[in-house]
Amino acid sequence: MTRPDAPPPSADDLPPPMSPAALGALLGATVGGVVLAVVVLPSWAPALARSLDGEEPAAYWYLSRASGLVAYALLWASTMLGLAITNRWARLWPGGPTAFDLHQHTGLLGLAFALFHALVLLGDRHLGAGVAELLVPFAAPGERSAWIALGQLALTGGGVVGLSFYVRKRMGPKIWRALHFGGFTVFVLAAVHGLLSGSDTQVAWVRAGYVATSGAVLLATAWRLVALSRAPSS
Amino acid sequence: MGRRLNPGASGVKSALTVISIAATVGGWAVLAVDDPGPAPAAAVGVPDTTAAERAAPAGPLASEVTPHQPPAAGRTTLAPLPELVSVDVRPLPPPPVRPRVDVRTRASRRLR
Numbered sequence: 001m002t003r004p005d006a007p008p009p010s011a012d013d014l015p016p017p018m019s020p021a022a023l024g025a026l027l028g029a030t031v032g033g034v035v036l037a038v039v040v041l042p043s044w045a046p047a048l049a050r051s052l053d054g055e056e057p058a059a060y061w062y063l064s065r066a067s068g069l070v071a072y073a074l075l076w077a078s079t080m081l082g083l084a085i086t087n088r089w090a091r092l093w094p095g096g097p098t099a100f101d102l103h104q105h106t107g108l109l110g111l112a113f114a115l116f117h118a119l120v121l122l123g124d125r126h127l128g129a130g131v132a133e134l135l136v137p138f139a140a141p142g143e144r145s146a147w148i149a150l151g152q153l154a155l156t157g158g159g160v161v162g163l164s165f166y167v168r169k170r171m172g173p174k175i176w177r178a179l180h181f182g183g184f185t186v187f188v189l190a191a192v193h194g195l196l197s198g199s200d201t202q203v204a205w206v207r208a209g210y211v212a213t214s215g216a217v218l219l220a221t222a223w224r225l226v227a228l229s230r231a232p233s234s
Numbered sequence: 235m236g237r238r239l240n241p242g243a244s245g246v247k248s249a250l251t252v253i254s255i256a257a258t259v260g261g262w263a264v265l266a267v268d269d270p271g272p273a274p275a276a277a278v279g280v281p282d283t284t285a286a287e288r289a290a291p292a293g294p295l296a297s298e299v300t301p302h303q304p305p306a307a308g309r310t311t312l313a314p315l316p317e318l319v320s321v322d323v324r325p326l327p328p329p330p331v332r333p334r335v336d337v338r339t340r341a342s343r344r345l346r
Contacts, residue, residue: 044263044267047267048266050269051266058266062262062265062266063258066257066258066262067258067261069261070257070261074250097243101243102243102247106250113254113258116258
């Protein structure tokens with residue numbers, strides 16, 4: 001509240017409306033939006049509309065495939081950030097608190113995308129799967145039920161690990177730490193699920209991505225184990 | 235929680251969220267653009283027999299050679315046996331090549 005008799009502030013007293021970084025982001029978003037509206041959207045719109053049309057719209061299937069890859073990338077990022085914290089690489093960049101914050105955020109965001117990856121298939125009439133077939137391990141029919149079950153187990157395990165962030169203080173550090181190591185298993189399950197049941201694994205860059213991300217986690221874990229073995233026992 | 239530890243990372247977290255959503259929608263678009271749509275019958279392996287017959291050279295096919303018919307009842311005289319005719323039986327035309335179906339098309343997709 002300003003007093004009615006207070007003099008109006010001069011222009012020199014006002015702070016800049018936004019920081020240079022925010023201004024750059026706004027300009028970038030504007031240019032990106034224009035390119036999207038003028039160039040990309042007209043070429044994509046017919047295909048997007050076609051995928052929503054017909055008795056069995058394919059849009060749900062495409063969204064599931066895309067969100068599955070995004071969920072895997074986020075899970076990988078979370079795993080690598082966790083390893084960067086324990087390996088103390090995060091001290092170099094981006095800093096311990098930031099790494100921990102991003103570790104939590106990417107893990108929970110990946111969990112949300114993994115849940116979307118599964119549940120969006122409820123709209124796929126071609127598949128005709130129910131909630132139980134999509135979420136309960138080994139409930140999905142078909143010859144790839146086992147590989148799909150790995151993803152369902154990863155989702156369940158990821159849910160437990162992710163929600164443990166919220167009850168960390170109640171659990172105590174030892175139990176939480178033991179539970180948190182389950183994140184490695186979640187990543188391995190998700191990677192094998194993606195490699196063996198993913199529709200896009202045949203695409204070269206997707207396959208290369210699985211190999212590169214799995215290799216990075218393997219190397220960082222090996223680094224951690226070597227450091228643990230060399231550390232003096234207390 | 236992390237937010238209290240480092241509120242400065244909120245911009246990065248927002249960017250990660252936006253990028254993830256954009257990647258999902260972009261992936262949907264790319265997959266939809268790549269999908270050729272419903273394939274015509276010939277593209278999914280249904281042979282175009284009319285075209286195959288049209289392309290075949292002249293001459294009877296093996297299936298068109300009729301077997302020897304027995305004489306009709308009541309006839310007392312035997313008709314002279316027809317000369318053996320060597321029928322040049324051509325091999326059947328090769329089956330149409332089944333085109334490779336992209337696994338990403340709607341026709342062959344299944345839960346993987």
